[in-house]
Amino acid sequence: MIKQKQKISILAYSFLLPALAMILIFKLYPIILVTKESLFKVSYLSGTKVFVGINNYMDLFCDSSFWNSVWVTLKLNLLINPVQLVIAIIMGMLININHKGKMIYRFLFFIPLGVSLAVTTIYWSIIFRPGNGVMNYLLNGLGFPTQPFFNSASQAMWIIIGIASWKGCSFWMLFVLAGLKNIPKEIYEAAEVEGVGSLSSFIFITLPMLSKTLLFILVSDICANFMLFIPIFMITHGGPDSSTNVLMYQAYRTSMINGDMGHGMAMIVSLMILLSIVIAAQFKLFKDNE
Amino acid sequence: MKNFKFLKVLTALFLIAVTISPLFANGQKETENKESLRTIKIFAYQFRNDDNRTQHMADAYMKSHPDVKIEIEEYPWDSYFQNLEVRFNAENPDFDVVIMDIPMIANYAERGFLKDLSKYIPQDTFEDKIAQKSLADVIYKNQIVAAPMQNSDQYLFINTDMAKEAGVTLPSVVVDNNTNITSDFAKKWGDSAWTWEKTVAAAKKMTKDLDNDGITDVYGLHIEQAGRLYQLQPLGGSLGGSIVAPDGMTVKGYLDQEPWYKAIQFYSDLFNKDKVEVPGSFIPGYDAPKEFVNGSFAMMVGGGWNIKMIMENPNINVAIAAHPYFKDGISTTPTGSWVIGASASVPDEKMDLVSDFISWWTLTDEGSELWYDTNGELPASKYMLNKLSTNEKYSQFPRSAQRLGVYQVMNTAQGRPVTPFYPFINEGFDKAFTNAAQGVDPTKALNDAINEIEKNIQRVK
Numbered sequence: 001m002i003k004q005k006q007k008i009s010i011l012a013y014s015f016l017l018p019a020l021a022m023i024l025i026f027k028l029y030p031i032i033l034v035t036k037e038s039l040f041k042v043s044y045l046s047g048t049k050v051f052v053g054i055n056n057y058m059d060l061f062c063d064s065s066f067w068n069s070v071w072v073t074l075k076l077n078l079l080i081n082p083v084q085l086v087i088a089i090i091m092g093m094l095i096n097i098n099h100k101g102k103m104i105y106r107f108l109f110f111i112p113l114g115v116s117l118a119v120t121t122i123y124w125s126i127i128f129r130p131g132n133g134v135m136n137y138l139l140n141g142l143g144f145p146t147q148p149f150f151n152s153a154s155q156a157m158w159i160i161i162g163i164a165s166w167k168g169c170s171f172w173m174l175f176v177l178a179g180l181k182n183i184p185k186e187i188y189e190a191a192e193v194e195g196v197g198s199l200s201s202f203i204f205i206t207l208p209m210l211s212k213t214l215l216f217i218l219v220s221d222i223c224a225n226f227m228l229f230i231p232i233f234m235i236t237h238g239g240p241d242s243s244t245n246v247l248m249y250q251a252y253r254t255s256m257i258n259g260d261m262g263h264g265m266a267m268i269v270s271l272m273i274l275l276s277i278v279i280a281a282q283f284k285l286f287k288d289n290e
Numbered sequence: 291m292k293n294f295k296f297l298k299v300l301t302a303l304f305l306i307a308v309t310i311s312p313l314f315a316n317g318q319k320e321t322e323n324k325e326s327l328r329t330i331k332i333f334a335y336q337f338r339n340d341d342n343r344t345q346h347m348a349d350a351y352m353k354s355h356p357d358v359k360i361e362i363e364e365y366p367w368d369s370y371f372q373n374l375e376v377r378f379n380a381e382n383p384d385f386d387v388v389i390m391d392i393p394m395i396a397n398y399a400e401r402g403f404l405k406d407l408s409k410y411i412p413q414d415t416f417e418d419k420i421a422q423k424s425l426a427d428v429i430y431k432n433q434i435v436a437a438p439m440q441n442s443d444q445y446l447f448i449n450t451d452m453a454k455e456a457g458v459t460l461p462s463v464v465v466d467n468n469t470n471i472t473s474d475f476a477k478k479w480g481d482s483a484w485t486w487e488k489t490v491a492a493a494k495k496m497t498k499d500l501d502n503d504g505i506t507d508v509y510g511l512h513i514e515q516a517g518r519l520y521q522l523q524p525l526g527g528s529l530g531g532s533i534v535a536p537d538g539m540t541v542k543g544y545l546d547q548e549p550w551y552k553a554i555q556f557y558s559d560l561f562n563k564d565k566v567e568v569p570g571s572f573i574p575g576y577d578a579p580k581e582f583v584n585g586s587f588a589m590m591v592g593g594g595w596n597i598k599m600i601m602e603n604p605n606i607n608v609a610i611a612a613h614p615y616f617k618d619g620i621s622t623t624p625t626g627s628w629v630i631g632a633s634a635s636v637p638d639e640k641m642d643l644v645s646d647f648i649s650w651w652t653l654t655d656e657g658s659e660l661w662y663d664t665n666g667e668l669p670a671s672k673y674m675l676n677k678l679s680t681n682e683k684y685s686q687f688p689r690s691a692q693r694l695g696v697y698q699v700m701n702t703a704q705g706r707p708v709t710p711f712y713p714f715i716n717e718g719f720d721k722a723f724t725n726a727a728q729g730v731d732p733t734k735a736l737n738d739a740i741n742e743i744e745k746n747i748q749r750v751k
Contacts, residue, residue, distance in 0.1 A: 014305040017306060017309045043750065043751065044750045122575070130573075131570045140503055140504055146504060235574065239572075240728035241728070253717070255375075256375050257717060258746065259375050260746070
């Protein structure tokens with residue numbers, strides 16, 4: 001019996017082996033490398049790489065650009081995640097409820113899923129080009145003044161949020177939709193018999209029944225948006241005046257453009273720790289909720 | 291049942307084999323080593339228009355050296371330096387020859403990424419074959435760390451139809467498709483350059499809202515590489531400013547001086563006060579030369595690499611004027627371009643081949659002429675500079691226009707800072723000028739950048 005069990009587990013582990021090897025090589029190993037690199041410093045003048053322990057991390061504490069990037073990353077996440085979650089719920093509801101325009105909504109909401117974030121970014125950069133971009137012509141036609149968009153420290157972040165949400169909301173909507181489909185119709189029918197209105201059934205039935213799905217979306221969305229990079233890399237380069245300089249981009253700039261690998265890798269490890277704290281807090285919330 | 295068991299064991303063995311097989315994939319190492327000594331791997335910038343220029347040179351070299359194999363790995367501008375940075379930092383960058391932008395070489399050399407070419411090619415040969423200013427730019431700490439492939443030049447392109455319509459009188463000496471360009475002409479042309487003050491006045495006249503809807507349809511002026519050090523250095527340079535100390539160790543006392551505050555204020559005013567510059571040009575991917583020929587703006591300060599495309603476009607009439615300078619300043623122009631070097635990782639037994647290839651491309655008459663004919667950008671070799679100035683073959687426009695570039699190299703060219711900290715300086719400079727153009731107070735933008743540059747220099751010193 002034990003032998004039989006061992007044989008089965010060998011086969012089971014051999015099936016897991018390729019996937020585990022991939023995780024080890026492409027996920028775990030880079031994390032180890034990044035952490036190792038963050039403990040070294042390259043001296044430009046001697047050309048040597050020296051072990052500096054946690055000095056790169058200590059430097060980060062005194063680095064105002066780093067703290068600005070932490071703040072920008074947190075600000076972006078505080079704004080973008082609730083926006084994406086609420087819109088994804090509304091979109092999911094519009095597709096789930098039976099009404100005449102359901103097919104049109106379904107068609108429109110699924111379009112962003114077929115377009116890559118890079119292509120989306122290019123479209124949005126054309127629409128919101130400062131000066132004579134498409135949006136300025138539209139605004140002007142409606143009697144509004146010309147807007148600086150990506151040239152404005154107060155507007156650029158919102159457009160980045162728009163780009164990421166245009167695609168993100170459609171993606172998260174799929175999970176909302178799956179969650180909505182899992183709520184038994186009988187509950188709504190019973191509520192209807194009891195005279196419960198639409199708003200009340202949404203608040204007291206739909207939202208509680210969706211809570212697990214929504215927590216999953218929130219965790220995944222925060223992970224994705226903490227590492228948001230493409231629109232910033234392709235359009236703003238962290239500007240204007242560092243208003244979109246998220247931690248991911250600051251780390252990329254420090255290590256890949258300036259060649260200061262140790263400092264850049266310390267930022268990546270810090271981002272990883274920050275993200276782990278946020279996720280741990282959410283799992284705690286998830287557990288308490290259960 | 292037995293067959294099923296056998297199948298299970300086979301599946302398990304197969305999956306284990308697939309997983310661990312890469313660990314044993316070095317069986318052919320010895321043969322590969324012998325072959326690799328006759329293979330040159332080039333890490334190359336994908337030159338404009340993606341027309342396989344590097345491949346063309348490689349093919350010519352392989353034709354005369356049939357036992358040599360050349361492999362090229364190309365990347366476009368947007369991702370070139372990032373990829374190169376990653377590869378240089380790898381244990382083995384896996385290339386022998388590398389094409390680099392000239393201001394980066396001090397940094398690469400300082401970090402031990404490049405071979406000293408003068409160990410393999412006599413310094414006299416470099417001095418005989420390469421223009422003095424170009425050679426000076428590739429010498430770092432008495433080592434020749436790269437060989438100059440070409441140079442660069444800058445012009446003021448003016449849409450003559452728009453100028454006429456706006457009542458703008460062109461500089462007294464300009465170049466069009468029919469101009470016969472000689473060395474004497476180049477001097478007169480250089481002397482007739484507009485001041486920046488005149489250029490802005492003309493740009494204001496040419497900035498138009500064609501349908502009176504409150505949106506500018508045609509801007510007066512655009513500097514091709516928006517916010518970048520290469521093209522904006524002449525603003526401070528014209529007022530006598532230097533960016534970095536002669537030893538390359540600090541920008542304090544240089545970039546924080548009056549000429550640079552004036553320069554950044556001037557650049558900010560183009561966008562925010564005079565409103566003659568294109569506000570959307572900071573978005574990566576903005577194709578300034580194409581926008582110019584499409585009529586989005588009336589004048590462009592741009593590189594000599596645009597001459598052919600702009601002047602041969604049938605839809606636009608353009609005059610080429612000399613690069614502007616400030617009224618109370620001197621005329622300075624950007625210079626420097628791509629260079630070619632050898633990776634420090636190349637084994638000594640392979641350096642003869644690698645240095646021969648670099649020497650053939652940049653120092654021989656045959657190689658430098660073939661490169662110029664293929665690439666068409668201002669040469670760095672003495673042989674080609676001389677031939678370009680005097681030979682009948684290059685007397686026809688637009689090639690002849692590069693005689694103006696020769697004039698710039700000899701008279702107004704000002705190289706970028708030679709310092710291992712160039713990446714920090716370049717990034718800080720770009721950020722300051724971009725922020726200023728986007729509405730941040732110019733003095734604050736420059737001060738913030740200087741502080742960040744100094745902080746970064748101190749950290750990696």
